[in-house]
Amino acid sequence: MKRSPVIWVLIIGGIAITLALPLILRDKQYWLFVATQAYFWAILASSWALLAGYAGQFSFAHIALMAIAAYFSGIVGRDLGWSPLSGIIIGTLVAGLVGLIIGLLCLRLRKTYLALFTIAFAEIVRLAINAELDFTGGPMGLYLEPLIQTTSYVPYYYLILGLLLGSLAFMYALANSRFGLFFRSIREDEEAAAAMGVNVVRYKIMAFVVTAMIAGLAGAVDHHFIGFIAPSELIIGRMSLVIAMAVIGGIESLIGATLGAIFIHFSLEWLQQIPIPAALMPRIVEFKPALENLGFALTERAIQTNAWRMVGFGILLMVTLRFWQNGLIYPIIQRLTRQEAQAETVAKRQPAPVEETAAQERSEE
Amino acid sequence: MVDITGQYMLNLLLNGLLIGVIYALMALGLTLIFSVLGIVSFAHGEFYMIGGYVVYFVLQRFTNLHPYFAVLIAGLVTFVIGFIAERLLLQPLAKGEIERPAEYAILITFGLAFFLQFLMIAIVGPFPKKAARFFDLPEISTDILVTTATTLRIFEVPLSGNRLIAAVTAAILISATIFFMAKTWLGRGLQAVSQDRQAAAVVGINPLKMNTLAFSLGTMLAGMSGAVLVAVFSWVPWVGVPASGKSFIVIVLGGMGSMPGAVLGGLILGVVESLGAGLIPDPGRALAYKDAIGLLIFALVLLIKPTGLFGRDL
Incomplete structure (x- = not known):
C-alpha cells in the first residue's frame, strides 16, 4: 500500500515531539506527568480497542484487570519483600490468568x-x-515501592512511552497477522467463523489473555510510578473513560484509540482550569454568582469546570457513537494514509450493480 | 457474633422482602425495555438516581406537597427524559440505520449513563442528600403489631417505617404496571410487540412508537423506584450504579423480558442478600460483601442457566 508523504511527516514529527517532550516541558513538570498518564490511558484504551473493536468482546473488566495486577505487585512487594520488577511480572501474569478465567467463563456469553x-x-x-483490609489496605489504599529510584519524571516518561510503543507494535503485529483476521471473523459472526474452521474458543480466550496482560503490565508499572492505588480507581466511571477514549478515537483502530486517549486525557487536564486572559477576566467576574451556581469555580486567572468537562465528553461520546461509529480520529488517519490507495482501488473498480441492489435490499428492510 | 434465632431470621427475611419489592419495581422497567426493544439499558440506574433527586428537590421547594405527588412528578420527569433519549439515540437502532446494533446498544446506553451521571454531579454536586420521611405511620398498639411514627414491630420483629412506606408504595406501582400491561390497549400493544414485531405491525400497532413508549415507561419505573427510596438512603449522583447492578441481576435471574420473573427475581434477590449479609459472622465484611452476594448469584445464573427462571430462549 502506498502511503502519502503527509503521513510520514506526521509520524516522524509525532515521534520527534514525543521523544523531545521532556526537553520542551522542562519547566512544566506537571504537564510531563500528565503526558505520562496520557500514555498509560492510551495503553488501556488501545488494548481495550483490540478486545472490543477487533475481537468484538465488550468486556468492562479492563480496569479491574489493570488494578488486579497493580495490587498484586504491591502486595507481594509489601508482604514478601519482592522487588518491584518481579512484582510487575507476577502481577502481569496474574492479570493474564484472570483474563483467561474470564475468557473461559464467557465463552457461552454473547x-x-x-x-x-x-x-x-x-x-x-x-x-x-x-x-x-488486611491484604489490600481497603479504602485507604495501598502504597507501592517506586520502580526507579528517582525524583524526576523523565525516566518514567520514557519507560511508559516505551511501554506504549512496545504494546502498540505487538498489538499491531497481532492485529495484522492471521490472528487479527480470526479476531475480526469472530466479531462479525461467531458461527460462520467456526464453520469456516476458525478455532473460536482459542482466539476468543487469546484476545482476553493478551489484552488482560497488556492492561495488567501497564497498571503495575504505572502504579509503581504513582506509588499508590486505591479501590476508588476501580469505579465504573474510569471504565467509561477508557471506553470513551477508544470510541472517540476509533474503536476499530489501535492508533485511533491511542490518539483518542492522549487527546482526551490532555483535554481533561486542560479543561480542569481553563486559563483566561487578564483582559477578559473582569467581564467574566460579573457572572461569578451565576457560574458558581452552575458548579463552575473562578480563580484569579482561570475558570474551573469541575464535572462539566465530563458532561461535555459524555455528549461527545454519544454524538460520536450516533453519527461517526468509526470514531473521530480514525477517519482522519484513514484519509491521510489511504488516499492514494483508495484512488487506485476506485479507478480499478467498475461500476458495481451488485452493491446497489444490496443497498436497496437493505433500505427495503 | 450474632445469635441466630428464629426472630432474627424473620427480621432478615422481612427486611429482605421490603427491599426486594423496590428491586422488583426497578427491574420491571428494565425487563419491559428489554422485552420490547431487545436491549439492556445500561443507563437504568441513572434514571433511578434522577427520580430520587426530583423528589428531593420538589419536596424541598414545596414543603406542603404530598410526597406521592412528588413521586408522580419524578415519574413524569424520567418519562420525558427517557422519551427524548429513545427518540434521539435508540430510534435509529430500531429503524436499522446502525451497522452493529448489539455493540451500539451497549455503548450508547453506557454513554448516556456517563452523561447523566456527570450532569447530575455538575448540577447538584457530589454531597449526599436525603429527603425527609414521607409521612408518619399511624400509631397502633395491639398484641402482635406495635407502631410508632418511625418504626413498626410485628411479632416483636422491628421494621423501619421508612422502608415499609417505600415498599408499600412500590407494591402499589408494581400492581398499577401489571394492570396497565394486562388490561389497557397500550399495555397489550407493548406485549404484542414484544412477542412478534411484524405480527404486531400487521394488526396496526406501530412498533417504533411502542419502542418509545416501552423505553419511557421503563425509565419512569426506574425513576419512581428512586423516588420512593430517596427518603430511605442518602442520595449521591452515583447512587444509580449499584442500583442498576441489582436490576441486571434481577432480570437475568428472572429471565430477560419476563415481568413475573422480574417481580419474583426482585424478591428473591432482596431476601438472599439480606439473609446472606445477616449470616456472615463478621459484620464489617458482611456489609462490604452484601452486594457481592447478588453478583455471585448473577454470575452463577449466567453460567448455568442464562435464560433465568422464566426466560425465553436466547
Whole structure:
C-alpha cells in the first residue's frame, strides 16, 4: 500500500515531539506527568480497542484487570519483600490468568450478557478490595515501592512511552497477522467463523489473555510510578473513560484509540482550569454568582469546570457513537494514509450493480 | 457474633422482602425495555438516581406537597427524559440505520449513563442528600403489631417505617404496571410487540412508537423506584450504579423480558442478600460483601442457566 508523504511527516514529527517532550516541558513538570498518564490511558484504551473493536468482546473488566495486577505487585512487594520488577511480572501474569478465567467463563456469553457479566466481575473485585483490609489496605489504599529510584519524571516518561510503543507494535503485529483476521471473523459472526474452521474458543480466550496482560503490565508499572492505588480507581466511571477514549478515537483502530486517549486525557487536564486572559477576566467576574451556581469555580486567572468537562465528553461520546461509529480520529488517519490507495482501488473498480441492489435490499428492510 | 434465632431470621427475611419489592419495581422497567426493544439499558440506574433527586428537590421547594405527588412528578420527569433519549439515540437502532446494533446498544446506553451521571454531579454536586420521611405511620398498639411514627414491630420483629412506606408504595406501582400491561390497549400493544414485531405491525400497532413508549415507561419505573427510596438512603449522583447492578441481576435471574420473573427475581434477590449479609459472622465484611452476594448469584445464573427462571430462549 502506498502511503502519502503527509503521513510520514506526521509520524516522524509525532515521534520527534514525543521523544523531545521532556526537553520542551522542562519547566512544566506537571504537564510531563500528565503526558505520562496520557500514555498509560492510551495503553488501556488501545488494548481495550483490540478486545472490543477487533475481537468484538465488550468486556468492562479492563480496569479491574489493570488494578488486579497493580495490587498484586504491591502486595507481594509489601508482604514478601519482592522487588518491584518481579512484582510487575507476577502481577502481569496474574492479570493474564484472570483474563483467561474470564475468557473461559464467557465463552457461552454473547455481547450484552458478556457486558453484564464483566461489569458484575469488576464490581466484585472492587468490593473485595474494599473489604479485605488486611491484604489490600481497603479504602485507604495501598502504597507501592517506586520502580526507579528517582525524583524526576523523565525516566518514567520514557519507560511508559516505551511501554506504549512496545504494546502498540505487538498489538499491531497481532492485529495484522492471521490472528487479527480470526479476531475480526469472530466479531462479525461467531458461527460462520467456526464453520469456516476458525478455532473460536482459542482466539476468543487469546484476545482476553493478551489484552488482560497488556492492561495488567501497564497498571503495575504505572502504579509503581504513582506509588499508590486505591479501590476508588476501580469505579465504573474510569471504565467509561477508557471506553470513551477508544470510541472517540476509533474503536476499530489501535492508533485511533491511542490518539483518542492522549487527546482526551490532555483535554481533561486542560479543561480542569481553563486559563483566561487578564483582559477578559473582569467581564467574566460579573457572572461569578451565576457560574458558581452552575458548579463552575473562578480563580484569579482561570475558570474551573469541575464535572462539566465530563458532561461535555459524555455528549461527545454519544454524538460520536450516533453519527461517526468509526470514531473521530480514525477517519482522519484513514484519509491521510489511504488516499492514494483508495484512488487506485476506485479507478480499478467498475461500476458495481451488485452493491446497489444490496443497498436497496437493505433500505427495503 | 450474632445469635441466630428464629426472630432474627424473620427480621432478615422481612427486611429482605421490603427491599426486594423496590428491586422488583426497578427491574420491571428494565425487563419491559428489554422485552420490547431487545436491549439492556445500561443507563437504568441513572434514571433511578434522577427520580430520587426530583423528589428531593420538589419536596424541598414545596414543603406542603404530598410526597406521592412528588413521586408522580419524578415519574413524569424520567418519562420525558427517557422519551427524548429513545427518540434521539435508540430510534435509529430500531429503524436499522446502525451497522452493529448489539455493540451500539451497549455503548450508547453506557454513554448516556456517563452523561447523566456527570450532569447530575455538575448540577447538584457530589454531597449526599436525603429527603425527609414521607409521612408518619399511624400509631397502633395491639398484641402482635406495635407502631410508632418511625418504626413498626410485628411479632416483636422491628421494621423501619421508612422502608415499609417505600415498599408499600412500590407494591402499589408494581400492581398499577401489571394492570396497565394486562388490561389497557397500550399495555397489550407493548406485549404484542414484544412477542412478534411484524405480527404486531400487521394488526396496526406501530412498533417504533411502542419502542418509545416501552423505553419511557421503563425509565419512569426506574425513576419512581428512586423516588420512593430517596427518603430511605442518602442520595449521591452515583447512587444509580449499584442500583442498576441489582436490576441486571434481577432480570437475568428472572429471565430477560419476563415481568413475573422480574417481580419474583426482585424478591428473591432482596431476601438472599439480606439473609446472606445477616449470616456472615463478621459484620464489617458482611456489609462490604452484601452486594457481592447478588453478583455471585448473577454470575452463577449466567453460567448455568442464562435464560433465568422464566426466560425465553436466547
